[in-house]
Amino acid sequence: MNTQISDNLYQRAVNIMPGGVNSPVRAFGAVGRNPLFIEKAKGSKIYDVDGNEYIDYVCSWGPGILGHAHDEVIEEVMKAVSDGLTFGAPTKKEVILTELVSELMPSMEMVRLVSSGTEAVMSAIRTARGYTGRDKIIKFKGCYHGHSDGLLVKAGSAALTTAVPDSAGVPRSYTENTLIAYYNDKDSVRELFEMNKGQIAAIIVEPVAANMGVVLPQEGFLEFLREITLENDALLIFDEVITGFRLGLDGAQGYYHITPDLTTLGKIIGGGMPIGAYGGKKEIMQMVSPVGPVYQAGTLSGNPVATAAGIKTLDILKNNPLFYQELDKKAKRIVAAITERAKLMDKEIKVNQIGSLICSFFTKENVVDYQSAVSSDTKEYAKYFNEMLEKGIYLAPAQFEAMFVSVAHSDQDIRKTCEAILSTTIDK
Numbered sequence: 070m071n072t073q074i075s076d077n078l079y080q081r082a083v084n085i086m087p088g089g090v091n092s093p094v095r096a097f098g099a100v101g102r103n104p105l106f107i108e109k110a111k112g113s114k115i116y117d118v119d120g121n122e123y124i125d126y127v128c129s130w131g132p133g134i135l136g137h138a139h140d141e142v143i144e145e146v147m148k149a150v151s152d153g154l155t156f157g158a159p160t161k162k163e164v165i166l167t168e169l170v171s172e173l174m175p176s177m178e179m180v181r182l183v184s185s186g187t188e189a190v191m192s193a194i195r196t197a198r199g200y201t202g203r204d205k206i207i208k209f210k211g212c213y214h215g216h217s218d219g220l221l222v223k224a225g226s227a228a229l230t231t232a233v234p235d236s237a238g239v240p241r242s243y244t245e246n247t248l249i250a251y252y253n254d255k256d257s258v259r260e261l262f263e264m265n266k267g268q269i270a271a272i273i274v275e276p277v278a279a280n281m282g283v284v285l286p287q288e289g290f291l292e293f294l295r296e297i298t299l300e301n302d303a304l305l306i307f308d309e310v311i312t313g314f315r316l317g318l319d320g321a322q323g324y325y326h327i328t329p330d331l332t333t334l335g336k337i338i339g340g341g342m343p344i345g346a347y348g349g350k351k352e353i354m355q356m357v358s359p360v361g362p363v364y365q366a367g368t369l370s371g372n373p374v375a376t377a378a379g380i381k382t383l384d385i386l387k388n389n390p391l392f393y394q395e396l397d398k399k400a401k402r403i404v405a406a407i408t409e410r411a412k413l414m415d416k417e418i419k420v421n422q423i424g425s426l427i428c429s430f431f432t433k434e435n436v437v438d439y440q441s442a443v444s445s446d447t448k449e450y451a452k453y454f455n456e457m458l459e460k461g462i463y464l465a466p467a468q469f470e471a472m473f474v475s476v477a478h479s480d481q482d483i484r485k486t487c488e489a490i491l492s493t494t495i496d497k
């Protein structure tokens with residue numbers, strides 16, 4: 070594999086951008102090599118600047134459910150571009166997209182468009198606080214909700230107390246109102262409600278956690294979160310930035326039949342362009358300015374080019390509901406190959422999969438939360454990643470990320486991927 074042009078670009082990049090990247094997940098530090106610089110992508114394939122071709126399972130970390138540069142999406146984007154890039158005034162496309170989102174996810178009676186998932190979550194939490202008049206929120210260890218100050222937290226030294234910043238530059242006072250519970254652990258949530266009676270505005274959760282690898286909610290966990298929030302007059306926020314339109318047209322809330330009070334979206338909703346959205350019950354969303362007292366704004370919010378890509382992407386998904394079963398089938402073929410490989414090894418691999426989200430953990434433990442996720446042997450993952458890359462399969466360059474299957478992955482792509490998995494070196 071020749072990566073000389075990528076390597077040269079990387080040398081320039083590290084001098085001008087921190088780590089040579091504009092988002093840390095793009096760095097290849099965890100797998101011990103320089104990142105590849107991408108020139109173009111089409112369908113299931115991604116091409117680096119040295120002309121290497123890969124079957125891509127990162128899919129831009131989630132947006133690419135239709136694969137790259139889908140013809141119909143590109144056509145809509147081109148049309149939108151020629152009509153003007155931004156107006157700072159309302160457009161018909163914003164109405165169409167928000168109506169479409171609300172139709173697909175009925176819990177989102179009212180929707181506000183923003184420009185990223187981070188912004189959506191930050192704004193949803195502000196809205197929940199404004200609505201309830203309370204300051205504290207509960208988040209789960211290992212769930213990621215973007216990089217806003219109050220959510221970059223880790224558990225304090227005494228577990229189940231106030232969180233402390235997990236990033237330099239975040240004042241302690243900004244995380245004082247964030248409480249940490251453990252995913253799939255009802256008692257940890259109960260305890261926080263008991264210790265903070267009448268003070269919790271909301272629980273925010275990834276209904277399927279997909280930022281500590283892929284971790285599924287155990288039976289009854291999401292139902293429990295719905296119940297305990299109702300009992301305590303707190304709101305339930307589903308962060309569906311990854312799961313929205315990925316587990317199905319109605320996201321994880323449709324998959325598990327739970328109605329959250331607020332939902333945040335990102336990634337797929339922009340079809341590859343920058344959009345985020347938050348929404349929920351009308352009564353709650355009417356807290357948002359200019360109707361209500363919760364301030365939130367954005368120069369490029371509901372951008373006409375981004376909404377064009379989003380509308381087309383959601384339209385295609387809506388008109389092809391069978392896509393979701395096909396994605397699940399493809400993912401299960403990959404899981405079978407990983408499991409087959411695991412059988413040939415002494416080391417165990419645990420694979421978590423739901424629909425088009427897959428993660429293989431190099432561990433004996435069933436992965437049900439952050440603690441069990443980090444029991445995975447990351448060196449083993451790095452080795453696997455590098456071997457797969459050499460075979461033309463582009464996986465996430467870190468263990469704790471999902472493998473994303475797209476509609477564009479063909480039978481042949483999946484077959485090639487399974488063959489690659491089975492031909493990786495097996496250490497006994």
Ligand SMILES: *Cc1c(COP(=O)(O)O)cnc(C)c1O
Nearest residue numbers: 185186187213214215310311335
């Ligand atoms: C990616 C992600 C975010 C942040 O979205 P950005 O568009 O990267 O700001 C928030 N929540 C979840 C669950 C995500 O996966």
